[in-house]
Amino acid sequence: MNTAAGIRPETVAVEETVRHGGDDGALPGIADPASVAPRDARELSRVFFRRLAELEEGTHAYQYARTTLIEMNMSLVRFAAGRFRGRGDDMEDVVQTGMIGLIKAIDRFELSREVEFTSFALPYIVGEIKRFFRDTTWAVHVPRRLQELRLELAKARDELSSRLDRDPTVAELATLMNLSEQEVVEAQIAANGYTSTSLDAALSGDGPEDGEAVLADFIGVEEEGLLLVEDVHALAPLMAELSDRDRRIIHMRFVEEATQAEIGERLGCSQMHVSRLIKRIITRLRRGMLGELGYA
Known part of the structure; x- marks a missing residue:
């Protein structure tokens, strides 16, 4: 077999690795894992996952296997990131975020699941990218349900405002959106988290003056000890x-x-x-x- 016959040399190497890889416990050396074709990466990944489960974490061989798996499957991240093209964000940031999901998937995948790694990894990758958009678009973290509700609320308010020629009441919005008044109020409160105000902004007056209070003066600090208590309580039943x-x-x-x-x-x-x-x-x-x- 050769390239003249239409057979890619890397495919031949993959077939040999799948047939013999792991028999002697040695991992194949791959000069440029990122250039491995997706179809070949799927076959090679099985070999590397099999050895990864046998290797001791922290060893050179373990790190080589894990790093190679990450580089071989980068095409999954690029594929997932392509679905979010056109949102105005730097695609490099989106890809880097997707890589976090890929690494999480590699660390949690087990061959015993009897599922393709691609099927297992894509939800992790897409989930990290969606979280990136939620966290970088909103000034504060708001549950996804309320983020989506904010958009519906804006449409309902525009529709009723044009129809009634005034700002609609909570009850009117609730009726149009088929929600309870409490849910409408929650959506209104959540919408306040879409934009933020500078912590250096003066709380009164037209501008900052000497001795004038700013918002940052009233912000508390996070107590690390309380976080440790929460973690201990969560860990105890486990x-x-x-x-x-x-x-x-x-x-x-x-x-x-x-x-x-x-x-x-x-x-x-x-x-x-x-x-x-x-x-x-x-x-x-x-x-x-x-x-x-x-x-x-």
């Missing part, structure tokens, strides 16, 4: 669901600060096995903290 051995491993690693090798000696298993156990436990706890147990 820890209670772990087996005795898993809780013991977590205690040895993060309370006693024992090394993986020391834990392996106590449990009677290899350091690599301990690494896999810790990764599995941490992944489960993280997903529980993020409300993603449905993916476990």
Whole structure:
């Protein structure tokens, strides 16, 4: 087989890798993973995911496998980002945001799911891009439901204003939008978060003057201790669901600060096995903290 016969040399390499890759535990060297065609990337990704699950996190081989997977699947990010072209934002920012979703998908994907990685990864990528638009368009974070409701509210207000020749009441808006008055009020309040005012703006008068109060003077600071309390309370029930051995491993690693090798000696298993156990436990706890147990 050669290029003259219409067969791409990289395809031949992929076929050889899929046939033999992993038999001796070695990963193929790919000079430019980003240039691998999407069809070939799907085949190669299976090989790399298989080895990634066997490798110890933090090793050179693990980092090579993970980095190669990211670069090989960048075409997924470009494909997803293309759906948002024309919104006026720098596409490079959109692509970089999509890369975060790709990395999350790679870290959470397991071959045992028996689904194509592309099908698993696209929701993560698109989700990160949509979150980017929500967070950068609005001055403050507002739930998506209320963001969409704001647009409907604006249309309803314009329609009633032209029809009634005055500003509509909450009750009139609620009737037209088929919502409760409380929901209309929530949408009106949420709409205030679309734009922001400078923290240096004077609270009274036409302009800032010496000794005049500004909004920043009345803004509190975030107490990190309270955040830690919230995290501890959220983690406690998840820890209670772990087996005795898993809780013991977590205690040895993060309370006693024992090394993986020391834990392996106590449990009677290899350091690599301990690494896999810790990764599995941490992944489960993280997903529980993020409300993603449905993916476990």
